[in-house]
Amino acid sequence: MIREFLQTHWKAYLAGIMFLAGIDYLQILVPKYTGDVVNIVIKPPVDLKIILNYVILIVLIAGGVVVGRFIWRMFIVGGARKFQKYAQQSLFDKFLISPITFFDKNSTGNLMAYFNNDIPAVSQMLSQGVIMTVDAIAMTVFVFAGMLTVVDYKLVLISLIPLPFVALSSWYFGGKIHTRFKKVQTDFSFISQRAQESFSNVKTIKSYGVEKKFEKLFYKECDKFARDNFSLLNISAVYGPLISFLAALTTAIAIFLGGQMVISGSVNLGDFVAFISYLGMLTWPFVAIGQVINVVQMGRASSERIEVLMKTENRKDDGIPFPGKFKTLEIKGLDFYYDDAKVLSDINLNITAGQKVAIIGRIGCGKTTLAKLLTKLYDVERGKIFYNGVDIRDIESQSLRENVLLIPQDSFLFSTKISKNVAFGLEQFSEDDVEDASKISHFHEEVVKLDKKYDTLIGEKGVTLSGGQRQRLTLARGLFKDAGLILLDDVLSAVDSQTASMILEDINKMLKDMTVLVITHNIASIKNSDIIFVMDEGKIVESGTHEELMKSDGFYHKLFMIQQIEREIGH
Ligand SMILES: Nc1ncnc2c1ncn2[C@@H]1O[C@H](COP(=O)(O)OP(=O)(O)O)[C@@H](O)[C@H]1O
Ligand SMILES: [Mg+2]
Incomplete structure (x- = not known):
């Protein structure tokens, strides 16, 4: 990804690097001129006009440095910012076209780390890393050249002895500071997470009387934050002064040895002054050498992570559009494995348009997996699932999902108006349609209780919906879409049995043309289905009407009895 980016942006980078090196060159002229001035001043009569010329020159250089610095920053730092944008967008697109198996393997935290850690690390390498490398090389070369024009190489070599230690400590401390800083950052995110969690669950905490327990947990996070902060402070408090000390040591050696040379007359005063100024300019490049190692190391690790990610397989999404309106679904001898674990075996079933079908089975028997396969969230073998006689593998996913809609167990609601949540994904929609869909899912009766009705905001800034209300909203969202076949995967698990039965009856009554496949573990709500498939341990064990x-x-009867007893004892 870096390579592609640089291929289109290398000119700007090159320009930035040239400017940066140019500025470094301008900067080393100043000590030289200062030395010249000193040499003129100590040998009267002094020609003020010449001195004035030097002053003008030095001011011009300072001005040039300001302008030049602005320009190279725009090129190099600006380039890194552009990379950041490019990487964020590419990664986001990549996530959207990744198969669902990819998300099974990567947690949200891991995916967020690409945005929070890896992209910034690479961008840091492309800005700070480049700047420090160029600076370190150009500055060092120019300053050495400058030094050698004014004093003997032996003095230069001797006074440079402490500088490798500058580079070494900046590398060592820089790395340590970074790891400790990361720790502090992580601690802080834990604190804010813990606080947010406690605030949003404060009612639960109070009603269970567990305030003390939460207080203890929170205190623990704060303690860790303080401790890690101190350990960061310890090291950063040593680092700065240590570098200054080493720089001062260099100067001390130079003054001691150079002073003697001035006294003996082998070096003149002006050149000596220039030399000392040069020496001061060397500290930063050596600090940079040390730091650049860390920056590049982290940048490379992150860019490798990103490259690996970008190379993972995309979701295959070719095929023909869904063949007409939904007429039939056939499943023939379908098996399915998650890695090595077999979760579905030899599933056979047929559904035709207009049927109201149910699949029932205990939690974990494979119902959701089957629903996901029917909407191509996971790939199946050829010859197993057919819509209107066409193999699912030949149908394009997007078009498939417009015709076969899966409403999952746990749908996400957005922090916006209720109406927009129902008409999910549409900018323009009719309020009446929203209301119709909500009526069928018995969500309308909840909405009318709210002041602003369908304009009520939900989520963080609005009202909080109960589990059952959320599910009925989600169902309304699905009914709004008008797909030929709709799969309801345990969408009424948080709604009481009686309401759930009423909702399903209404769906059957009002949406006669729609084919509905209800997936549930609750028998009471699906008694009126045209056909019920009973699943157990990945197999269909029975089928028929209630x-x-x-x-x-058989198994269905047993399940029914168990659930009846559970209902009676108020489970
Ligand atoms: N992404 C996954 N990776 C591995 N195993 C899974 C995954 N999703 C579900 N399973 C396993 O597959 C089995 C069936 O799960 P699922 O289809 O969700 O059942 P149900 O919807 O009937 O409760 C369970 O044993 C579950 O642990
Ligand atoms: Mg399930």
Whole structure:
């Protein structure tokens, strides 16, 4: 990714680097001129006009440095900012076209780390890393050249002895400071997470009387934050003064040895002054050499992580549009594995348009997996799932999902108006349609209780909906979409049995043309289905109407009895 970026932006970078090196060159002229002035001043009569010329020159250089610095910053730092934008957008797009298996393997935290750690680290390498490298090389070369024009190389070499230690300590301390700083950052994010969690669950905390426990947890996070902050302070408090000390040591050696040379007359005073100024200019490049190692190390590790990510397989998304309106779904001998674990085996079932079908089974028997396969969230083998006689693998996903809609167990609601949540993804929609969909899912009766009705904001800044209300909103969102086949995956688990039955009856009554597949573990709500498939441990063990299944006295009957007892004891 860096390579592609640099391929289009290398000119700006090159310009930035040239300017930076140019500025470094301008800067080393100043000590030389200062030395010249000293030499003139100590040998009267002094020609003020010449001195004035030097002053003008020095001021011009200072002005040039300001302008030049602005320009190279715009090129180099600006380039890194552009990279950041480019990387953020590319990564985001990459996530959107990744297969769902990718998200099974990467936690949200891990994905966020790409944005919070890796992109900044690479961008840091492209800005600070480049600047420090150029600075370190150009400055060192120019300053040495400048020094050698004014004093003997032996003096130069001797007074440079402490400088490698500057580079070494900046590398060592720089690395340590970075790790400790990261720790402090992590601690802080834990604190804010913990605080947010406690504030938003304050009612639960109070009603369970666990304030003390939460207080203890929070105190612990704060203690850790303070401790890690101190350990950062310890090291950063040593680092700065140590560098200054080493710089001072260099100067001391130079003054001691150079002073003797001035006294003996082998070096003149002006050249000596120039030399000391040069020496002062060397500290920064040596600090930079040390730091650049860390910056590049981290930048490279992060860019490798990003490269690996960008090379992972994309979701395959070719195929024909969904063949017409939904007419039939056939599943033939379908098996499915997560890695090595078999979760579905030999599933066979047929559904035709207009049917109201249910799949029932205990938690973990594979119902959600099946629903995901039906909407191509995971890939299946060829010859297993057919819509209107066409293999699912030949149908383009986007178009498939417009015709076969999966409403998942845990839908996400956005912090915006209720109406917009129902008409999810649409900018323009009719309020009446929103209301119609909400009526069928029995969400409308909840909305009318609110002051602003469908304009009520939900989420952080608005009202909080209960689990059951959220599910009914989610269902309204699905009904709003008008797909031919709609899969309801446990969407009414938080709604009481009676309301759930009413909702499903209304769906059956009002949406006669729509094919509905209800997936649930709650028998009471699906008694009226045209056909019920009973699943257990990844297999379909029975099928038929409620009456047929009750008569056959198998797994369904057993499940029904258990659930009836549970209801009676108020479970
Ligand atoms: N992404 C996944 N990776 C690995 N195993 C999974 C994954 N999702 C579900 N499973 C496992 O597959 C089985 C079926 O899960 P699921 O289809 O969610 O069942 P249900 O919806 O009937 O409760 C369970 O044993 C579950 O632990
Ligand atoms: Mg499930």
